[in-house]
Amino acid sequence: MIDAKAIRVIVFNCYLLYGRGVLVIKNIIENVAVELLRQAVTKLPPDVKEALQRAHREEESEVGKTQLEAILNNVELAEKTSTPMCQDTGVIIFYVKAGAQAKDLDKIKEAIINATRRATKEVPLRPNSVGIFTRKNTGDNTGRYIPYINWDVISGDTIELTAFPKGGGSENICQLGMIRPGDGLNGLKKFVVDTMLKAGGKACPPNILGVGVGGGADIAMKIAKAALLRPINQPNPDPKVAKLEKELYEALNMTGIGPMGLGGKFTVLGVNVDYANRHPASYPVAVAGQCWAARRASARIHLDGTVEYLTHKVR
Amino acid sequence: MAVYKLKTPISEEDVRKLKVNDVIYITGTMVTARDSAHKRALEFFKEEKPLPIDLQGLAVFHCGPIVRKEDEKWTVIAAGPTTSTRMDIFEDEFIKAFKVRVVIGKGGMGKRTTEGMKKYGAVYGAFTGGAAVLAAKAIKNVEGVEWFDLGMPEALWILDVEEFGPLIVAIDTHGNNLFENVQKEVEGNKQKIYERLGV
Ligand code: SF4
Numbered sequence: 001m002i003d004a005k006a007i008r009v010i011v012f013n014c015y016l017l018y019g020r021g022v023l024v025i026k027n028i029i030e031n032v033a034v035e036l037l038r039q040a041v042t043k044l045p046p047d048v049k050e051a052l053q054r055a056h057r058e059e060e061s062e063v064g065k066t067q068l069e070a071i072l073n074n075v076e077l078a079e080k081t082s083t084p085m086c087q088d089t090g091v092i093i094f095y096v097k098a099g100a101q102a103k104d105l106d107k108i109k110e111a112i113i114n115a116t117r118r119a120t121k122e123v124p125l126r127p128n129s130v131g132i133f134t135r136k137n138t139g140d141n142t143g144r145y146i147p148y149i150n151w152d153v154i155s156g157d158t159i160e161l162t163a164f165p166k167g168g169g170s171e172n173i174c175q176l177g178m179i180r181p182g183d184g185l186n187g188l189k190k191f192v193v194d195t196m197l198k199a200g201g202k203a204c205p206p207n208i209l210g211v212g213v214g215g216g217a218d219i220a221m222k223i224a225k226a227a228l229l230r231p232i233n234q235p236n237p238d239p240k241v242a243k244l245e246k247e248l249y250e251a252l253n254m255t256g257i258g259p260m261g262l263g264g265k266f267t268v269l270g271v272n273v274d275y276a277n278r279h280p281a282s283y284p285v286a287v288a289g290q291c292w293a294a295r296r297a298s299a300r301i302h303l304d305g306t307v308e309y310l311t312h313k314v315r
Numbered sequence: 316m317a318v319y320k321l322k323t324p325i326s327e328e329d330v331r332k333l334k335v336n337d338v339i340y341i342t343g344t345m346v347t348a349r350d351s352a353h354k355r356a357l358e359f360f361k362e363e364k365p366l367p368i369d370l371q372g373l374a375v376f377h378c379g380p381i382v383r384k385e386d387e388k389w390t391v392i393a394a395g396p397t398t399s400t401r402m403d404i405f406e407d408e409f410i411k412a413f414k415v416r417v418v419i420g421k422g423g424m425g426k427r428t429t430e431g432m433k434k435y436g437a438v439y440g441a442f443t444g445g446a447a448v449l450a451a452k453a454i455k456n457v458e459g460v461e462w463f464d465l466g467m468p469e470a471l472w473i474l475d476v477e478e479f480g481p482l483i484v485a486i487d488t489h490g491n492n493l494f495e496n497v498q499k500e501v502e503g504n505k506q507k508i509y510e511r512l513g514v
Contacts, residue, residue, distance in 0.1 A: 062316045062336070063316065063336055063483050063493075066338060066481050066483065067443050067483075069481075070443040070446050070449055070481055071443060071445075071446060073446075073449055074443070074445075074446040074447070074448050074449040077448040077449060077452060078448045081448065083392070083393070083448050083451075084393060084447070084448075085445070085447070085448060086393075086395060086445035086446075086447055087380075087381060087393035087394070087395040087445070087447040088395070088445070124392075126381060126393075167445075169398075169444070169445075186512070186513065186514045187514075189512045189514050190509065190512070190514040193505075193508055193509070193512070193514075197501060197505065200498070200501070201422060201423075201444075201494070201497075202398075202422065204421075204444035204445045247512065251508050251511060251512055254504055254507065254508050254511070255501050255504055255505075255508065256497065256500045256501050256504050257497065257501055258497070260421070260441065260443060260444055261422070261423070261494065261497060262441060262483055262485065262493060262494075262497065263493070263496070263497040263500065291444075291445060292445065293445050
């Protein structure tokens, strides 16, 4: 089904195609990246919004309920006025799945940097890129390695972009544990629970936790973060992992931390687990925290210039 | 959980009626202040210099807002609360010196502030973390800005607010601290969770 926005995009791209003789995929990538940043910070993906609504219905603590209601009102207002739902619009991260036969692959990075600068002004985003040694804010959300891009090469000729602006509060509760392999899954469960207990209300709960196991220290954290891209209403396809997700979800919602750490049932909205095989002697477990403002937006760009928005409905 | 709508200036008597878990909405004047503003205000007090605004009976908001100037007029774009624990080292003195009645922020505050609130009559109102649009909507007007030399987030923004909230009373004047209560409960739940998971 092609909606109005897609048609506009096609018309615009036809102009690029015929008006200038060549199809400038790079410009399309830049425009799409700006749009994805806007979508991500102003509108929650449907799975997160639904989970918040459900939490609001089922929360037993009165105080907890007021917090969920305030969050939902805030989300509603942000959507309506197209303003960022939280003042911290995060550090800018992108995930790119580049089709080997797609065009302008070498221009994607530049397009994303340009898009970040534009979105900072146009949306607007809060400038969140500070030099380590200069302590200066660059003012446009770019800087060394930032926006950060996670690359993946896929077959075919499409380019899939995901914008993942990541807030500082929830980033600060991320933890990596190199647990004893002998402790295995029990060690993992304890580590995840302890991470949440330590975080308490700091990362604006209800939170979403991404858990990555195995691989190595860096791999576990990468997997944990990427797990946050999976909608929380889609359990891991592997039933064993799905069971672990459910078990952790239920355990974390027994902590009593509750919305905003003010007490209640909903400390987390979801737990997404993913894993890699591991070295026999090591057992890395990474927990990546996400706040209620779980911002992500994806789109697929085709070789002919059409754009499919994957996470958000486009008006 | 009672709901109160308060208008500034708020009297000491009125805040002493509030209890943790109550919900309050504030109408009137609210002033933002973070670390630097707290520090400077206390220095002024020591030197017996008057503050640019009389804070008695007002609400102080731990917030570094995003504010935009258009045609000589300031508008608040986003105004979510910042983490309050950083102000813990100033707040009791601040309440004593300036008689603010409501302190607004996120994440709660510690023992020293709890004692100060009991002694001098103020409450801590927790505003939903990240809910910046909701906060901005309740801000009807920017009355003024003082100490702009501290930078946009650190300056004293004098805001005219209407039903700013919901604020959960998390520290009252009776020595109760909701965050501490929750913390105790969470500690108590820890073993149960470990047992359930078999760890
Ligand atoms: S933790 Fe998330 S919701 Fe809270 S202030 Fe930071 S980015 Fe916003």
